[in-house]
Amino acid sequence: MADPKIKPAERTVASTQSEMTEIILPNDTNTLGNLLGGRLMHFIDLTGAMAAYRHARTNVVTASMDHIDFIQPVRLGNLVTLKSSVNRAFTSSMEVGVKVWAENSRTGDVAHVASAYLVFVAVDEEGKPQAIPRLIVETPNEQRRFGDALLRRRYREKEHARRKEARKATPERDDPTTNRE
């Protein structure tokens, strides 16, 4: 049997692919019978974490979730399927892509309703970042996502630095208890 303490140096994208299907029940919806955005984000976070966990095989935490477009409403009774895989692994962090489809359970019609990119960081028991295996990309689509993930990382880093500077310049702007009367 393989020793679980010996971690492989690399893993394929295919080995990280994860999927989850949920039926949308009344507790998941707003007063119009549409899936709540926050509930969908929760499903996205969970499915993303599955792919990150399969890559890192250790604790992972969500470091960020990029902009999400809710392309069309998901209705009560729909079946929602989410698919995820790791796009690129860096040192301790990895970008995961999640795509979401809704299926009308009566007609069987399926529509793409949302997509998101998340960054997960592998951490030890104290919550300190730890190194993860290298990601092996095998198909043209995987290569494209691998390249794009680096561009998004550079964008996130720039945005992070910009927000940090803005907070330093006007700390009261981020205080949720002010200017919200």
Ligand SMILES: CC(C)(COP(=O)(O)OP(=O)(O)OC[C@H]1O[C@@H](n2cnc3c(N)ncnc32)[C@H](O)[C@@H]1OP(=O)(O)O)[C@@H](O)C(=O)NCCC(=O)NCCS
């Ligand atoms: C994510 C976290 C572990 C990073 O810890 P840190 O001490 O700031 O780590 P570092 O600055 O050394 O960065 C470690 C890695 O995380 C990445 N990272 C840190 N903050 C990030 C962010 N906001 N977005 C994307 N990546 C981030 C870094 O790029 C780095 O990646 P690399 O090792 O692949 O180059 C820490 O901020 C944390 O625990 N956050 C809370 C996570 C959480 O609770 N999530 C649930 C949300 S409710």
